[in-house]
Amino acid sequence: MLADAALPSPSPVRARSASVELTSVSHRFGPATVIDDVSLAIAPGEFIAFLGPSGCGKTTLLRIVAGFITPSSGEVRMSGAAVGGLGPAERGVGIVFQNYALFPHMTVARNVDYGLRARGWPRARRDARVREMLGFVRMSAFADRYPRQLSGGQQQRVALARALAVDPSILLLDEPFGALDKNLRLDMQIELERIHRDAGLTTIMVTHDQEEALALADRIAVFDAGRLEQFGTPQEIYDRPATRFVSSFVGHTNLLPGRLLNSRGEARIATDAGPVLVLPQARPCGRPGRVLVAIRPENLRLATSGEASAFAAVVRAVMPLGPTIAYDLALADGTPLKLLHMRGAAPGATPGAQVHLQIADPTHCPVYID
Amino acid sequence: MPGPSGSAAVAAPAAAAAAATPRRRLRVRLGRPWLALPLLAFFLVFVALPVLVLVAVGISGPDGLTLVHVHRFLTDGLSLPVLGRTLMLGLATAAVALVLGYPLALLFVSASPRLQRLLILLIVLPLLTSAVVRTFAWVVILGRQGLVNETLTGLGLVGGPVALLYTEPMLILTLAQIELPLMTLPIISALSAIDPRLTEASAALGAGRWRTLLLVVVPLSLPGVIAGVLLVFAAACGALVTQSIVGGGRLLFMPMYIYQQGMQGQNWPFAATISLMLLISVLAVVALLNMAGRLATRHLHV
Numbered sequence: 001m002l003a004d005a006a007l008p009s010p011s012p013v014r015a016r017s018a019s020v021e022l023t024s025v026s027h028r029f030g031p032a033t034v035i036d037d038v039s040l041a042i043a044p045g046e047f048i049a050f051l052g053p054s055g056c057g058k059t060t061l062l063r064i065v066a067g068f069i070t071p072s073s074g075e076v077r078m079s080g081a082a083v084g085g086l087g088p089a090e091r092g093v094g095i096v097f098q099n100y101a102l103f104p105h106m107t108v109a110r111n112v113d114y115g116l117r118a119r120g121w122p123r124a125r126r127d128a129r130v131r132e133m134l135g136f137v138r139m140s141a142f143a144d145r146y147p148r149q150l151s152g153g154q155q156q157r158v159a160l161a162r163a164l165a166v167d168p169s170i171l172l173l174d175e176p177f178g179a180l181d182k183n184l185r186l187d188m189q190i191e192l193e194r195i196h197r198d199a200g201l202t203t204i205m206v207t208h209d210q211e212e213a214l215a216l217a218d219r220i221a222v223f224d225a226g227r228l229e230q231f232g233t234p235q236e237i238y239d240r241p242a243t244r245f246v247s248s249f250v251g252h253t254n255l256l257p258g259r260l261l262n263s264r265g266e267a268r269i270a271t272d273a274g275p276v277l278v279l280p281q282a283r284p285c286g287r288p289g290r291v292l293v294a295i296r297p298e299n300l301r302l303a304t305s306g307e308a309s310a311f312a313a314v315v316r317a318v319m320p321l322g323p324t325i326a327y328d329l330a331l332a333d334g335t336p337l338k339l340l341h342m343r344g345a346a347p348g349a350t351p352g353a354q355v356h357l358q359i360a361d362p363t364h365c366p367v368y369i370d
Numbered sequence: 371m372p373g374p375s376g377s378a379a380v381a382a383p384a385a386a387a388a389a390a391t392p393r394r395r396l397r398v399r400l401g402r403p404w405l406a407l408p409l410l411a412f413f414l415v416f417v418a419l420p421v422l423v424l425v426a427v428g429i430s431g432p433d434g435l436t437l438v439h440v441h442r443f444l445t446d447g448l449s450l451p452v453l454g455r456t457l458m459l460g461l462a463t464a465a466v467a468l469v470l471g472y473p474l475a476l477l478f479v480s481a482s483p484r485l486q487r488l489l490i491l492l493i494v495l496p497l498l499t500s501a502v503v504r505t506f507a508w509v510v511i512l513g514r515q516g517l518v519n520e521t522l523t524g525l526g527l528v529g530g531p532v533a534l535l536y537t538e539p540m541l542i543l544t545l546a547q548i549e550l551p552l553m554t555l556p557i558i559s560a561l562s563a564i565d566p567r568l569t570e571a572s573a574a575l576g577a578g579r580w581r582t583l584l585l586v587v588v589p590l591s592l593p594g595v596i597a598g599v600l601l602v603f604a605a606a607c608g609a610l611v612t613q614s615i616v617g618g619g620r621l622l623f624m625p626m627y628i629y630q631q632g633m634q635g636q637n638w639p640f641a642a643t644i645s646l647m648l649l650i651s652v653l654a655v656v657a658l659l660n661m662a663g664r665l666a667t668r669h670l671h672v
Contacts, residue, residue: 066574068570068573087573088570088573088574089573089574089575089576089577093574094574095570095571095574097567097570097571098567099565099567101565101567101568101570101571103568103571103572103585103586104590104669105589105590105667105669106669114572114575114577114585115575115576115577118572118575118576118577118578118581119576146669148669162571162575163574163575166575166576
């Protein structure tokens with residue numbers, strides 16, 4: 001495996017990557033709106049994650065892109081051409097399903113061969129392609145096995161080989177790592193990253209796992225209740241979450257209720273818990289009134305009482321989480337706060353201790369309308 | 371399932387149920403074996419004991435044990451052809467029921483829930499009416515002044531009534547209709563167990579509907595097909611009433627043959643021997659079909 005990985009294997013994926021544009025796509029199942037006016041554009045070769053909690057519509061949207069579902073309204077274009085009414089094969093999408101959906105009565109080789117046979121490739125060309133694809137996903141030794149004889153990770157590689165064998169111009173992955181245990185998951189994520197890098201194929205992955213999305217995707221589309229909440233790079237999503245939902249769904253966050261006092265200059269926010277926070281500016285909501293300030297646990301640090309803008313809290317619990325330490329704190333009125341810092345980066349505090357807190361980087365504290 | 375061949379038909383569903391076992395077989399822990407005791411008692415008293423009695427009666431003669439009845443069965447030139455025709459009837463009925471039942475099962479699994487409720491009623495309805503009623507309904511349809519003949523003559527397509535009743539093809543068709551639920555229900559169960567993502571994967575890989583049906587759906591529904599074939603085969607072999615009424619006096623099958631030898635000829639030892647022969651033959655065919663099915667679906671079993 002390691003020796004294998006060191007050798008740059010030429011990618012067998014030859015298709016041109018397609019761009020994808022969704023324009024005002026909405027979908028209703030009966031009275032329920034599951035996709036609510038979603039528009040987004042994906043460039044050729046991008047790795048996109050559709051991220052959201054279960055039931056947010058991300059899988060439905062993937063199935064709309066795949067061509068399994070015709071949306072109630074809106075348009076899907078691929079490489080500029082409208083693809084409404086076309087099936088998945090005509091759209092040139094390759095799909096890896098959540099449970100991989102390998103044909104259980106066919107060997108690994110026959111599974112990979114399936115799409116080639118359906119396309120009527122001649123025998124010799126098919127055989128060569130199957131060998132090439134199995135080599136690409138490092139499953140050559142398993143060509144004659146049946147899916148049930150494979151581990152989850154092996155099944156996933158076969159599903160990838162099967163989807164890529166027919167030269168799709170878009171690869172769709174539905175919760176690709178959901179069924180894998182944690183260690184294998186990381187291996188397969190690295191593998192998928194390699195495949196995407198080598199193949200340069202436009203890839204859309206549906207996931208509810210924010211770490212997965214942050215680790216793999218070039219850009220992340222965050223969904224909630226059928227609406228596109230934010231579409232941006234992992235850094236934008238994490239550091240400048242556009243909505244309250246994004247800030248609490250991606251990563252951990254402390255939401256402090258309070259009042260924004262001024263509309264110009266430095267933003268002063270009187271929190272209900274007491275401390276007045278001063279931020280360079282209030283974004284995305286800058287209108288004075290009721291607001292919520294989002295502070296990431298790692299953006300809080302333990303300070304000394306003399307420092308400006310420090311505020312007091314009581315330590316309720318300390319949890320060492322390996323490389324980091326988490327503090328469960330309470331403000332004067334009991335409002336809970338979480339704080340995270342690197343082990344050894346600051347003097348520790350013990351439960352019951354009075355501490356002072358400071359916001360490490362006030363530019364990364366979004367303010368939302370309450 | 372009527373009288374004399376009842377024991378043959380009782381054994382078959384058990385074998386068929388084994389074939390219908392879904393891919394992921396539940397390994398039932400033998401935690402409370404006593405729960406099966408009532409069934410075991412029932413089985414001993416009403417299945418095992420009668421079979422033993424049949425064996426005892428079949429091999430007993432005036433001077434103790436004898437194989438004279440078995441010898442007669444194998445050599446009298448009448449019994450073996452009757453047995454062969456009965457097994458062929460069962461297989462033909464199963465084949466026709468499969469041709470009729472598979473599309474029906476496909477229709478059912480692809481229908482909307484509302485249509486499914488209506489369809490399941492239509493599919494199960496034959497099971498809710500007596501085999502005798504269904505048989506006489508077919509007599510009304512197939513008779514000389516029956517529905518089909520009246521229509522054909524009325525349209526001037528034929529000069530006079532066509533012989534439909536008392537012919538083997540119509541008997542096969544009738545039996546296939548009567549036993550159709552036994553074919554359709556296991557196939558529906560097998561089709562419903564197929565992951566819809568497999569057919570989606572097939573479509574996404576460029577396969578059309580027919581290719582998906584032949585390469586994915588049909589192979590994965592084989593366990594249900596085998597169960598249905600076994601059930602219909604066993605039921606058709608033992609369908610005394612339908613065989614006698616739609617088949618008529620000139621078409622003799624094993625159940626009627628047993629009845630004649632026992633009730634009319636009072637030759638109980640020979641009737642017992644014929645019964646055993648039918649039982650053994652049906653079980654042998656069931657075992658063969660089951661084995662073939664297991665070979666065909668061996669990759670589906672974990």
